[in-house]
Amino acid sequence: MDRGDRRCYFSHANCLVKDDYRALIEQIPLSYGANMKRRIFCATATLVASVAFAGNAVADTKWDFATAYPAFNFHSKNNDQFIKDVEAATNGKLKITPHFGASLFKMPEIKRAVQTGNAQLGEFFLVSFQNEAQVFGADGLPFLVSNYDEAYKLYQAQKPALQQLLDKQNQVLLYSVAWPPQGIYTNKPINSVADLKGMKWRVYSPTTARIGELIGAQPVTIQEAELSQALATGVVEGLITSSATGADNKLFEHLKYYYNVQAWIPKNVVTVNKKAFNALSKEEQEAVLKAAAAAEERGWKASQEVDARSLATLKEGGMNVEQPSDQLKADLAKVGETVVSEWVQKAGADGKAILDKFNASK
Numbered sequence: 345m346d347r348g349d350r351r352c353y354f355s356h357a358n359c360l361v362k363d364d365y366r367a368l369i370e371q372i373p374l375s376y377g378a379n380m381k382r383r384i385f386c387a388t389a390t391l392v393a394s395v396a397f398a399g400n401a402v403a404d405t406k407w408d409f410a411t412a413y414p415a416f417n418f419h420s421k422n423n424d425q426f427i428k429d430v431e432a433a434t435n436g437k438l439k440i441t442p443h444f445g446a447s448l449f450k451m452p453e454i455k456r457a458v459q460t461g462n463a464q465l466g467e468f469f470l471v472s473f474q475n476e477a478q479v480f481g482a483d484g485l486p487f488l489v490s491n492y493d494e495a496y497k498l499y500q501a502q503k504p505a506l507q508q509l510l511d512k513q514n515q516v517l518l519y520s521v522a523w524p525p526q527g528i529y530t531n532k533p534i535n536s537v538a539d540l541k542g543m544k545w546r547v548y549s550p551t552t553a554r555i556g557e558l559i560g561a562q563p564v565t566i567q568e569a570e571l572s573q574a575l576a577t578g579v580v581e582g583l584i585t586s587s588a589t590g591a592d593n594k595l596f597e598h599l600k601y602y603y604n605v606q607a608w609i610p611k612n613v614v615t616v617n618k619k620a621f622n623a624l625s626k627e628e629q630e631a632v633l634k635a636a637a638a639a640e641e642r643g644w645k646a647s648q649e650v651d652a653r654s655l656a657t658l659k660e661g662g663m664n665v666e667q668p669s670d671q672l673k674a675d676l677a678k679v680g681e682t683v684v685s686e687w688v689q690k691a692g693a694d695g696k697a698i699l700d701k702f703n704a705s706k
């Protein structure tokens with residue numbers, strides 16, 4: 345053990361500020377050597393911790409926030425701002441550590457992790473849980489909404505049922521943010537649904553799997569975190585997702601066509617474990633809810649900006665960004681009708697209530 349190690353008052357495993365500063369220290373040139381890096385790391389950790397003690401800002405409560413998307417994704421950035429807002433509003437009493445990119449739990453596990461308290465906070469993609477409850481799939485129905493304004497109205501119609509369902513699963517819904525509209529990426533030009541036949545088709549929800557079946561493609565479930573690899577290894581030849589996910593994953597390196605069909609506008613939700621939330625003081629709960637409301641508003645705006653920016657990124661990357669042909673539109677509309685009517689049957693009274701409320705608000 346060198347002097348640097350002995351001078352570090354914090355065990356590396358327990359050091360509160362470890363993660364924040366590790367990234368910083370990683371940036372120190374290698375030529376400084378590992379020992380020097382460790383010394384700087386320890387000294388910085390000590391300094392920061394003493395400032396924290398002096399400022400009386402030692403966290404009383406520490407939460408883990410499990411998310412599935414990379415730190416540079418717009419949902420992640422929005423979550424990061426939420427974390428900062430909560431920390432500021434609680435004077436550092438509630439410290440939230442984000443775990444981006446499915447590093448703590450994979451997306452399909454995140455809801456359950458929050459439900460059981462293995463993560464206090466989590467972000468997950470609603471429609472992928474449609475098999476659990478059809479209500480989760482309302483925002484994945486084809487051609488129900490045609491813009492963000494309608495998507496927000498659909499959210500309002502869906503929200504009471506969502507809150508109720510999540511409450512039964514030990515969770516409080518904090519905020520929900522839309523992905524940009526979903527379009528079709530392919531490795532070859534597509535003029536009609538017939539051109540999609542036989543294609544290895546990445547899906548992320550029961551509805552996208554059903555669409556895959558209806559168009560005669562070969563559906564394969566792949567999480568966003570594994571998408572780049574699936575494309576690189578040829579497991580996927582086509583998919584429906586947003587401009588944002590296309591840009592985040594540089595889909596133009598593997599697929600050459602994007603059809604901006606705007607099929608639906610699905611959402612992520614961020615939930616908190618009910619027991620963890622109830623354990624906070626009233627003021628802290630209010631701080632969390634206020635930061636959540638701000639995150640929701642900010643997130644919906646960001647989603648629209650990101651859509652415009654991502655479409656430009658796709659073009660710059662060499663992707664043909666096109667409007668669907670009339671034939672493709674008509675074919676997809678037919679597929680959409682089937683999918684929606686099947687959903688209505690499965691979703692029963694809850695589904696009908698959502699659609700009625702949405703149609704009345706349009």
Ligand code: PCA
Binds near residue numbers: 568
């Ligand atoms: N991107 C995520 C969810 C919806 C979206 O636009 C995905 O493709 O998994």
